[in-house]
Amino acid sequence: xxxxxxxxxxxxxxxxxxxxxxxxxxxxxxxxxxxxxxxxxxxxxxxxxxxxxxxxxxxxxxxxxxxxxxxxxxxxxxxxxxxxxxxxxxxxxxxxxxxxxxxxxxxxxxxxxxxxxxxxxxxxxxxxxxxxxxxxxxxxxxxxxxxxxxxxxxxxxxxxxxxxxxxxxxxxxxxxxxxxxxxxxxxxxxxxxxxxxxxxxxxxxxxxxxxxxxxxxxxxxxxxxxxxxxxxxxxxxxxxxxxxxxxxxxxxxxxxxxxxxxxxxxxxxxxxxxxxxxxxxxxxxxxxxxxxxxxxxxxxxxxxxxxxxxxxxxxxxxxxxxxxxxxxxxxxxxxxxxxxxxxxxxxxxxxxxxxxxxxxxxxxxxxxxxxxxxxxxxxxxxxxxxxxxxxxxxxxxxxxxxxxxxxxxxxxxxxxxxxxxxxxxxxxxxxxxxxxxxxxxxxxxxxxxxxxxxxxxxxxxxxxxxxxxxxxxxxxxxxxxxxxxxxxxx
Amino acid sequence: xxxxxxxxxxxxxxxxxxxxxxxxxxxxxxxxxxxxxxxxxxxxxxxxxxxxxxxxxxxxxxxxxxxxxxxxxxxxxxxxxxxxxxxxxxxxxxxxxxxxxxxxxxxxxxxxxxxxxxxxxxxxxxxxxxxxxxxxxxxxxxxxxxxxxxxxxxxxxxxxxxxxxxxxxxxxxxxxxxxxxxxxxxxxxxxxxxxxxxxxxxxxxxxxxxxxxxxxxxxxxxxxxxxxxxxxxxxxxxxxxxxxxxx
Numbered sequence: 001x002x003x004x005x006x007x008x009x010x011x012x013x014x015x016x017x018x019x020x021x022x023x024x025x026x027x028x029x030x031x032x033x034x035x036x037x038x039x040x041x042x043x044x045x046x047x048x049x050x051x052x053x054x055x056x057x058x059x060x061x062x063x064x065x066x067x068x069x070x071x072x073x074x075x076x077x078x079x080x081x082x083x084x085x086x087x088x089x090x091x092x093x094x095x096x097x098x099x100x101x102x103x104x105x106x107x108x109x110x111x112x113x114x115x116x117x118x119x120x121x122x123x124x125x126x127x128x129x130x131x132x133x134x135x136x137x138x139x140x141x142x143x144x145x146x147x148x149x150x151x152x153x154x155x156x157x158x159x160x161x162x163x164x165x166x167x168x169x170x171x172x173x174x175x176x177x178x179x180x181x182x183x184x185x186x187x188x189x190x191x192x193x194x195x196x197x198x199x200x201x202x203x204x205x206x207x208x209x210x211x212x213x214x215x216x217x218x219x220x221x222x223x224x225x226x227x228x229x230x231x232x233x234x235x236x237x238x239x240x241x242x243x244x245x246x247x248x249x250x251x252x253x254x255x256x257x258x259x260x261x262x263x264x265x266x267x268x269x270x271x272x273x274x275x276x277x278x279x280x281x282x283x284x285x286x287x288x289x290x291x292x293x294x295x296x297x298x299x300x301x302x303x304x305x306x307x308x309x310x311x312x313x314x315x316x317x318x319x320x321x322x323x324x325x326x327x328x329x330x331x332x333x334x335x336x337x338x339x340x341x342x343x344x345x346x347x348x349x350x351x352x353x354x355x356x357x358x359x360x361x362x363x364x365x366x367x368x369x370x371x372x373x374x375x376x377x378x379x380x381x382x383x384x385x386x387x388x389x390x391x392x393x394x395x396x397x398x399x400x401x402x403x404x405x406x407x408x409x410x411x412x413x414x415x416x417x418x419x420x421x422x423x424x425x426x427x428x429x430x431x432x433x434x435x436x437x438x439x440x441x442x443x444x445x446x447x448x449x450x451x452x453x454x455x456x457x458x459x460x461x462x463x464x465x466x467x468x469x470x471x472x473x474x475x476x477x478x479x480x481x482x483x484x485x486x487x488x489x490x
Numbered sequence: 491x492x493x494x495x496x497x498x499x500x501x502x503x504x505x506x507x508x509x510x511x512x513x514x515x516x517x518x519x520x521x522x523x524x525x526x527x528x529x530x531x532x533x534x535x536x537x538x539x540x541x542x543x544x545x546x547x548x549x550x551x552x553x554x555x556x557x558x559x560x561x562x563x564x565x566x567x568x569x570x571x572x573x574x575x576x577x578x579x580x581x582x583x584x585x586x587x588x589x590x591x592x593x594x595x596x597x598x599x600x601x602x603x604x605x606x607x608x609x610x611x612x613x614x615x616x617x618x619x620x621x622x623x624x625x626x627x628x629x630x631x632x633x634x635x636x637x638x639x640x641x642x643x644x645x646x647x648x649x650x651x652x653x654x655x656x657x658x659x660x661x662x663x664x665x666x667x668x669x670x671x672x673x674x675x676x677x678x679x680x681x682x683x684x685x686x687x688x689x690x691x692x693x694x695x696x697x698x699x700x701x702x703x704x705x706x707x708x709x710x711x712x713x714x715x716x717x718x719x720x721x722x723x724x725x726x727x728x729x730x731x732x733x734x735x736x737x
Contacts, residue, residue, distance in 0.1 A: 012515040012522075012685070015640035015721060022639070038683050040636025040643060046607065062636060062683050104512050104556075107528055114680045 001032060003070040005054040006081045007039070008088060010112050011065035021067070021087050028083065030076035031069060036084075039064045063112050106134055120183060122146055128171065129153035136160050136168070143183055143223070144170030147380075151232045154225065158236040167244070168237060173223035174201030174421070177208065184223075185390060185421035188452030192217020194310050195245035197238055199226050199258030202355030202417060203303055205448050206475060207257055207283070210307035212450045213473070216314065219251040220244075226356075229261030229269065238265075239272050246276035253314045254280045255306050259360065260287030273297055279313035281306050285361050291321050302476040303361060323480060325473055334470070335484035338442045339410075346410040346441060347371055347486050350403050351479075352396050354378055354389040355448065358415045358475045365479040367487055371408060375399070390422045393429040400433035404440050411442045411482040415475055416460060418449025425455060427463040438468030442485050445469045446478040493574040494566060495536060497545040500697050502580045504529040504543060505561050513557040513568065514684075521550060521568070522685065523559045530688050533568070538704070538713050542583060542697035543688065547573060583697055588707045591659040595733045597709025601726050604644055608637060608724075612648050612731045619656070619735035624666040631674055635690070636682035644724040646678075646686040651728025653693040654706045659736055664696070671695060705729060 013021075022036040035052050037043040039060035047053040052068035060066055067084045071077045103109035110116060119135035121128055125148025132142045132149075142161065149157075149171035161168035169176050175198070176183040180191040187205055189212040196218060198204035208218050222244070224237040238256065245251045254276055261269055261284065273280040274295060282299045283306035291309075292299045298309050298319050309319035324331040349366055351374035353359035359376040366372050376382075377389040377396055389396050396414070403412050414434075416426050423429060427447070437443050445464055449457045461471050472478040497505075504525060511525035520540070521533040532544045539546055557569030564576035589597075603609035611633045618626035637645030656663040671694035678687040692698070698706070701713035701722075706729050715722040 012641060012683075014517045014519075015642070018639060018641065019720065037639055038636070038641065038643060040682050042633070042635060042637040042645060042681065043643065046637070062681065105526065108512075108524060111524075111528060111679075111684060 001070060001072060002074045002077050003052055003054060003068065004074070004077045004081060005052070005057045005066055005068040006084055007056045007060045008065040008067075009060070010063050011088070012063070013065065013088065018065070021084060024087065025067070025069065025080055025084055028076070028080055030072045031080055032072065033070040034080070035066070035068045037066055037068075038062060039066045061113055061115055106131060106138070110138060117141060118143060118178065118183075120145060125149055125171075129157060132157050132168065133160065136164060136166055139164065139166070141167040141178075142169065143173055143176055144168065144225070145173060145184060146170070147172040151227065151230075154227060155233055155236070158228075158233065162236060162240055167222065167240065169223045170225045173225050175204045175221070175419075176223040177218050177221040179220065182420050185417070185419045186221070187212070187419040187448070187450050188454075189450060190217035191219065191250075193219055193250060193252040193314060194255060195219045195248060195251035195253070196221035196255045196257060197224060197241040197245065198222070198256075199224050199228055199238070200357035202415075202448065203257040203283070203285075203357035203361075205355070205417060205419060206303040206358065207255055207307050207310075209448055209450050210304055210474060211310065212452075214307060214311045216311050219248060224258075226258070229258060229265050231262040231264055235261060235265040235269055238269055242269070242272045242276060242280075246278060252278060253310045254278055255283060255310050256280065257283045257303065257306060257357075258285070259357075260284045270297065279310075281309045281313065281319075285357065286364055291319070293319070302365070302474075303357070304474040304476045324477055331472070331477070331481055332484055332489055335481055336488070338470075338485050339488065342410055342442065342485075343407075346408060348406070348408040349373070349411045349413060349482050349486055350399075350406070350409055351375060351413040351482075352377060352399050352403075353415050354396070354417050355415050355475075358417075358446075358448070361475055362413060362479040362482075365476060366483050372486075374413075390417050390426070393423065393426065397430065397433045400430070400437050404433075404437040406441075409441045410486045411444055412437050413478060413482045414443070414445045415478075416445055416447045416449075416464065418447065418453040418455045418457065418460060420454060422455065425460075427455075427460040431463050431467040434464065434469050435467040442482075443467075443469045444478050444482045444485070445471050446473065446475045447471060448475070491574055492551050492571065493548045494533075494578040495546045495548060496539065496579050496581055498539055498542055498581055498583050498697070500583065500692065501531050501543050501545050504531050505545070505566075507561055507563050509561040511559045513553055513555050513559060516553060516555055519550060520544075521553060523568075525559075530685075533573075538700035539581070540699050540701065541689065542692040542699060544699070545578070583703075585658055585703055585707045588658055589709060591655075591733050591736060594659070594706070594709040595730065598705065598711055598726060598730055598733075601723050601730065603727055604720055604724065605638065608634075608644050608648065608727075611637065611645060612652075612727060615649070615652055615728075616731045616735040619652075619660075619663070619732055622662070622666075624670060627666070628670050628674060631670075632677050632681070635678055636686070638724070640720055640724075641683060642686040642689060642721055643682055644720060646682050646690055647721045647724035648728035648731070650689050650693040650698070651702065651706075651725035651730075652732035653690075653696075653728075654698045654702050654725075655729045655732035655736070657693075657696045657698070658703075658706045659733060663736075667694060702729075
């Protein structure tokens with residue numbers, strides 16, 4: 001005998017339809033017991049008493065419909081729940097079983113989900129601060145996806161949040177993972193013991209996905225917004241997030257990701273990290289030229305090193321820098337082979353990035369000269385009036401087409417970012433343009449993602465490789481490989 | 491042209507000229523509208539007002555959830571549908587001729603609780619009423635919130651029925667309920683569905699549907715039984731429980 005349930009959030013069907021559904025399901029062959037109830041606390045007690053309360057149903061709210069089934073086999077349970085889903089879909093016509101609209105305001109949403117603890121705010125910048133203030137006043141943590149929020153508003157919101165013991169993630173916070181719940185552009189990564197504080201969305205994604213590939217998981221990943229460590233904001237949320245993760249029993253190791261803080265903030269962040277009482281990896285890209293260690297602090301220079309260091313510290317090992325993960329000199333040899341096939345006059349590198357932090361990291365690892373150009377296509381100047389490149393590939397395709405005709409170019413370097421919020425098939429979108437570029441120059445890429453992501457890491461990598469792209473396991477490795485192609489081993 | 495025919499005072503107060511909201515949910519016999527201030531009104535077909543916040547219309551218009559609703563001076567614009575409002579009649583939410591409670595009890599059909607836990611909790615409510623124990627009443631009422639099947643769970647319907655009986659026949663219970671009202675209304679918010687909480691909150695301030703008023707005042711439960719799958723039955727259980735306890 002096995003039990004499972006289907007939860008339909010904010011599902012309003014009239015009582016007649018619910019009763020009819022329960023009757024129809026009860027008579028299916030092999031079904032032992034069925035309950036079709038709104039998930040009020042009292043009804044959850046009823047379900048518990050009848051041994052029909054599943055984990056999903058236990059977390060549902062009073063306006064969610066729960067269909068719980070116990071049957072002789074799991075196949076019968078699955079078939080019954082599928083039938084329930086189909087029956088509800090059949091009833092989903094106006095003037096039939098009932099339909100429910102999505103909430104239009106914060107208060108409407110709170111009336112429908114009274115137990116909500118976080119508001120994700122993604123409205124145009126000028127309205128974002130007011131919505132965030134409203135959410136904080138109602139005792140909600142805030143993930144502020146919106147950008148174009150003034151520094152003054154950011155400081156005021158963060159002070160308001162701290163006074164109320166709440167988190168204010170952002171503004172311009174694209175990614176977070178709280179209690180295993182992915183928010184924004186986050187990837188499908190397992191839960192684990194490594195906590196991340198990130199001023200950068202794609203930096204957080206790179207570290208969390210590399211941790212997943214190394215067999216580790218994330219306890220919480222708290223986005224703080226790109227300006228948090230500026231002198232004006234004073235690292236308010238970085239310091240608060242460090243405190244939260246230091247006190248969190250699930251978190252064994254902390255990772256801080258972002259650009260280097262303002263000098264006066266850096267010492268505060270490092271002092272807070274020292275007080276954490278747990279190992280802390282500081283990946284403040286551009287702040288250090290080499291890895292260093294001091295008491296419980298490890299400073300690294302790449303996002304990949306941050307992931308490796310966190311795993312090493314979690315298992316009591318000494319962190320080590322990673323140049324390439326492929327054995328022997330496979331990468332230098334392949335780079336040399338590519339270089340040998342290129343016209344020697346071609347020495348330029350063009351990085352076309354969707355992820356700002358990944359672009360910044362690549363720029364740090366590549367030679368600094370005029371024919372090496374890294375473009376962050378997510379920057380404001382490229383996203384005015386058009387969606388972010390993680391959603392809309394058109395601008396990158398246009399620039400790849402242009403790159404294919406550039407006779408000075410040796411390498412095109414790109415990132416492909418997967419995750420819940422990203423495009424459905426980013427590699428497939430880019431593949432034709434990449435294949436054309438790969439006929440004239442080398443195309444090097446890294447894919448930020450996991451096999452659990454909706455797009456699938458292996459499938460996306462396969463599409464890129466089929467288009468003639470050299471795919472490396474991390475952005476840092478891809479940038480180093482590009483440097484090897486144009487300049488050889490340093 | 492569809493038209494709003496009648497509405498209660500509560501619905502009229504919630505939907506003044508220039509009020510706006512959105513269609514929350516659509517059923518074959520009713521459209522629920524959530525106004526921007528959080529209030530809730532229901533547009534139903536012709537006949538008795540089936541909720542204290544209902545507006546009876548010539549017909550239920552075809553509209554999708556999420557459609558914008560705007561009350562103009564002489565009309566209600568709901569999505570692409572326009573309902574005349576200029577001839578709508580506001581009716582008082584008052585009790586019809588009230589019969590003696592023993593007569594009402596004798597006339598009301600006998601109903602059995604739909605499931606054992608509902609019987610137990612309804613009985614606790616009755617005992618509290620008999621003992622004139624407001625604290626026990628509040629505790630029993632909380633136990634009924636959100637209990638059982640239906641979009642308005644059976645326990646909520648039962649509580650609304652009991653509150654109607656106390657309002658109509660309860661004498662001193664009106665004051666007790668008035669004192670308990672705010673805390674019970676608050677409890678209902680997280681304990682039951684949005685629409686059921688709306689019925690309970692209205693009942694706590696003595697606002698009831700027309701079929702419930704008729705059943706409670708005179709024992710004529712015909713319209714009440716037309717409610718939903720089990721709602722009429724469960725509401726009647728509450729009316730009978732409270733009346734029996736008062737007797």
